[in-house]
Amino acid sequence: MSAHGQGRPSAGRRRVVVTGIGAITPLGATVAETWAGLEQARCGIGPLTLFDASTFETRIGGEVKDFAVERVRAAAPPAIAEALDRKNAFGYVAACAAMADAGLKPGEGAYPPGRMGVALGTEGRRDSLLPELAQRKLRVAAPEQLEQRRAALAQVPAWEYLRYSPYGLAYALAAQFGAAGPATTISTACTSSSQAIGYALDKIRHGEADVMLAGGAECLMEPTMVAGFILLGALSKNNANPQGASRPFDRERDGFVLAEGGAMLVLEDSWHAYRRGARIYAELAGFGASINAYRITDSPPDGQGPWLAMRAALADAGITPEQVDYINAHGTSTVQNDASETVAIKRCFGERTRIPISSTKSMTGHMVNAAGAIEAIISTLVIKNGYIPPTINYQHPDPVCNLDYVPNQGRRQPVSTVVSNSFGFGGSNGSLVFRAYAP
């Protein structure tokens, strides 16, 4: 018998539904704006403006526009504001929107504190390493400035470490919403928030929580991080055409485009949601995780790890491959990911599968730690709205990527079951299954 595999009885276990969504992305400051962008097949990628990247080999990205972290901090309770840098502020804004969307307010008896938890995919990073390194340089150069340094450290707020720690956002959201149940932060690069959503599913199923706020936050628009990705050769260099740079599954693809933002879902035990009369977007029916045990930055050419994740997710949801109507691909626009993912999809769904597959990263860019969460939100909206967003910039068919990638034009059609994929550096994979909710 296998809990996340064959044989686990689907009747009689708690079911988990999505009752709230919130996001801030390169396509817009809300879920509605982001969705409108996807419907218009709009691209959120442009030249980097957050710092002077004019001499960088890659100088494009998916930035969140007109965002002032100070405004968010000013509106948050002080002890929470301390934990908010740009990245965490994205997560905070998305979480507030998701909770409002779900109609959940702390302290109003909707959930006892211990029955709500938080599961996030994110990382801890300094806002910018450069000023700190500059300080450090000073210190190396002049050790006699020790006292000065000590005095500077003495001015740092006691709880500032939360801002740079991977668990700082989990602290902030648990405090904001009075959530005293399970809290976690998972950092598996591009798979983080997909695994966080899987973690939340498990906690609700096993009765450890009734409500989980799950999602991710990301911000990589900082000189040293962009430099790091450039050095790995992972980024598209298509600076001349930012809007055409992210071209998943296209033969001319040359790397991914970094993006930033936050995306959060309110997940809830279906009975709990029913009792409080909540609106249900979709059911989160299954999750599957795997790890490649292969190369650190590459998916295996045989698609083994991604295939295992999809297979486990389908088994967990108790469905067959034939029941899937749409796949929201990881589709990063790197030569090697898109080929490996195509092989994996064929292994799972058949060599000639006609399931529509699209990569919304063609429009949002790659939100890395938040990618799984924004794509989970998109997957629930595909079901709710009956619209499959396209893979834009698809112009040159690649013989090794020969499935239906919904090129350039979205499709209006009823969709009841979606698989959403995330595969990351370090080899961790996560696949989620969403279904139209039917009791």
Add this chain to the structure above:
Amino acid sequence: MPPSPAPTDAERERPNGEAAPRRAVAITGVGLVSPLGQSTEQLWQSLRAGVSGIGDVPHLPLDAYRTRIGGAVRNFQPRQYISDPKSLKLMTRPVRLGVAAVELAARDAGLENSPALAALDPARIACFVGSPGHAGDRDELLRGLDLSYTDQGLDLGKFGAEGIATINPLWLLKSLANLVLYFVSLKLGAQGPNANICMSGAGGSMALGEAFHAIRYGRADVAVAGGYESLLDEERLESFEPSGLLYLGNGAAQAASRPFDRDRAGFVAAEGGAFLVLEEMEHARQRGARIYGELCGYGTASSGLAGRPNEDAGAFSDAMEAALADARLDAWDLEAVFAQGLATDRSDRAEAQALQQLLTARAAYTPVTAVKSMTGNLLAGSGPLEVIAALGSLGADAAIPPILNCEHPDPDLGLDYVRGTARPGSFRRILLNAGGLGGTVASLILQRAG
């Protein structure tokens, strides 16, 4: 959108996931690289004898810091554990400590070149790591930065044009938050359930708990899980020096860490890694594996409070209650407690209050110890290290190690602290707490196998 349809009868019965069968989970391998040595025997002996692992820190010049002591791993020779030079180049010191502990745990469980491992479906091997998250060596950026300075200060144009090319191209990969998880999967050829959990001092215990549940509920048959972290690192010391949580004194090193003592003054920065091999009980028995004990309960909770997140008695209470419920046990089934014992004023108070509430009258005679009095705080490494420590106290002729430096137990925090010398006895079930600096607590329950 229309209102939600009514759930089915099956959903309404809400069986709390108990529809899934529960399998027993054995601990069949342990590995550690710690301030108290790099072997289980040495750890157990030191703890029982009340020997401290805290002293000077050979690998890090601490002249610039307010404290000059820590729980450092001594005589650490990475090549003893990691043979591939290319892998070594990717690893900073904390990652090496973690990977070394993984290697030791796999060896201890007899998983190296083992037919038992070869016979397993790779998709049934899980790996869960509690880690500090994004790290990396900031020094590797300094050269690129040097080149990018002009009279006006840092010139990003110059950094982009000339600086970047001088940086080690592996810099970003070296800072990958899930690097140890990657190496665990390689080591075992594991392709199953996995996560890299970054929840500070709770992370390692959460990794163990998640691995335990993955096996219990049938998602995996074998798992490697644990944690690693280092506070003996410039960036981390800078982050925590202002927090008021870190021990900043310069008294006698061995007396610095004082959990539950009246004069406790914060946690001592330490480093290390500890990993365990978990295995479905029947699988372990059939291959004749050494069974150290059984992991039978896991619960986690968070404070949900703004302000001082790691000082909330409620989070300790909720996590311990959840672990007991998970194990289907009651508080009176517990025979000893390996407390978090962070040695900060308020955290120890919160934990002691929660333990008093949980144990009620039994609080007077349930022995409580705190390993951090001898190791300092390894954050994500501490939970798993303390589980290995507690495995040495499970059994018939066993003993609970003392809390070092608990000379004057705080009179407000009345519990049966083990002081002075180890407490002999027979211990069937031990509760362990691990708390994170973001307000999350994870509790685990160990029991003697069979």
